[in-house]
Amino acid sequence: MQKHEDFFKNVYAVVRLIPKGRVTSYGAIAKYLGSARSSRMVGWAMNAAHSPKNGFVPAHRVVNRNGELTGKNHFPTPFLMKELLEKEGIKVVKDKIKKFEEIYWDPMKELEL
DNA sequence: AGTCTGACTCTGT
């Protein structure tokens, strides 16, 4: 039996598993957790991710399916997300990740459960 | 308790 709280918790757990220098999408996480159409909830979870209660969550490694930094405006500063990504060697141009398909990390495949 | 909104995504026109 899963409570919505667990969904959030699972989201954070998966996000924390994203390797440095890799990224994934909201939809991929939602799908991995069994709710392919609940990608919005993943984003919602990210919205609360900064809470000290959840510890560190690399939300900057989660983008939309086009590799765009759609959530950058929810960071302390709009440019922080880009900075964090480039710090990990990810090229970001115009809020869009370069070679997105190459660094894309799909929990469905990588975790292979 | 009803309505609105959103860090998404898919499908149709």
Place this chain on the structure above:
DNA sequence: CACAGAGCCAGAC
């Protein structure tokens, strides 16, 4: 290729 509508569901008001 762009834009619109729908599905999704928890949280804010």
